[in-house]
Amino acid sequence: MPGRRMLLGGALAAAAIRRAGAQSWPDRPIRIIAPYAPGGQSDTVARLLSPKLAESLGQSIVIENRTGAGGSIGAGIVAQSPPDGYTLLFESFAFLVVPFIVKGLTFDYETAFAPVGQAVALPYVLVVKRDFPAKDMAGFLAHAKAHPGVSYGTPGVGSLGHLAGALLENRAGIKLEHVPYRGGAESARDLAAGTIDAAIGTANTFGPLVQEGKVRGLALTSGERRGSLSHLPTIAESGFPGFDLTSWNGLFAPAGTPAPVMARLEAALAHATRDPATREKLAMTGNDAVTEGSAAFTARIQRERVVVKQIVAQTGIRAE
Structure with missing residues (x-):
């Protein structure tokens, strides 16, 4: 019994430390990985959103381009990062496709990430x-x-x-x-x-x-x-009725990121996508700003993953 009480006490103490850490988050700059080249879609949208994200979170945002393998190199960095809210992924529709066509991935796209929200559609x-x-x-x-x-x-x-x-x-x-x-x-x-x-x-x-x-x-x-x-x-x-592929960009955190941190991130993204000046800048680059939170974005990903799987099977698409 004393041993059990010590284990329980330790677990409660650890949980309390995690809660305290989440409540003080963020206390340093946040890194967002854009897994594509500078000047492209994901990089451009991330940089347009970053000032308002920083304003909402009270910390600077650092956009880091880590390219290659259809975005999986950058995604892998985030998947292997601590789930503390300081390393995030700003991804595109490729998030759904890469797992079906790229072999040898060291992480599972379906379980390694927690969707924060969708930012744009295009x-x-x-x-x-x-x-x-x-x-x-x-x-x-x-x-x-x-x-x-x-x-x-x-x-x-x-x-x-x-x-x-x-x-x-x-x-x-x-x-x-x-x-x-x-x-x-x-x-x-x-x-x-x-x-x-x-x-x-x-x-x-x-x-x-x-x-x-x-x-x-x-x-x-x-x-x-x-x-x-x-x-x-x-x-x-x-001549191809039913052909409908609309891309998006969205923000992801590593799976296991504390709920209070996820809530802050979701609110910050909504703050950025609802800002009139930011929406205008996004529209000028061909993007429709979207304020779709974690639950709705997660549901979208689950629906579209099924469609992508069908198209990949139908077309035989593969990584060259």
Whole structure:
């Protein structure tokens, strides 16, 4: 009995220390891992949100780019970090795809993270280089059928762009060559230079190039026209009904992060996404600000994981 009382007392003391730590959190800067290249979608949105996150939390926010393997390198860093709220992940739709196509992961995406909330929603866009012979979606498909191996860049293996390209191949009966990059900004650079034929990326990445006439926008991956490139048709209305892939960005903490810390993070993210000036800046980059808390975001991830699994099985998409 004395031994049991000592163990119980120790457990209660440890719990009290954890509660006290959570109540004083944060007492130092917070690191957010953006697992893609600087200047791309995830990096841009994280940096637009960070001032208001810092304002709400009372600590500075440090954005750190750790790229590679479809975002799994950066995600792995967060998965292996202490669940204390000081190392977070700012991820994209690839969060759902990578576990199904990348082999040898040292962590489980489904159990290693606690979703804090969704920040933005956005469609991806299919764009081609300026001198590509096709002027519209019908022309692109005709050219791709006549010339198998049209190259398209994406922000990486497992990105929504990769998934959309594979699904388009499957439904249109064409063969494309996937060229994965470490982020959307790098694929945009090569597309503008004519190194690759096409790309599937965000309006944030390609919108300015479309407006400047350096690349040509063909179609959106979302089920309806939305965002800053809403003048473009959707792939769905271009002969593929039901084609609907809309990306998002959201904030994640390591699994096991204390509930009080999660609540502070959720409130801080809502503070940032509801700020009128921040929403305007996000809209200018093609993003629809979303205030979706932990419970709703978790439910979304669970629903969309089922859809992604089906598409991966249907298309045979895999890491190159």
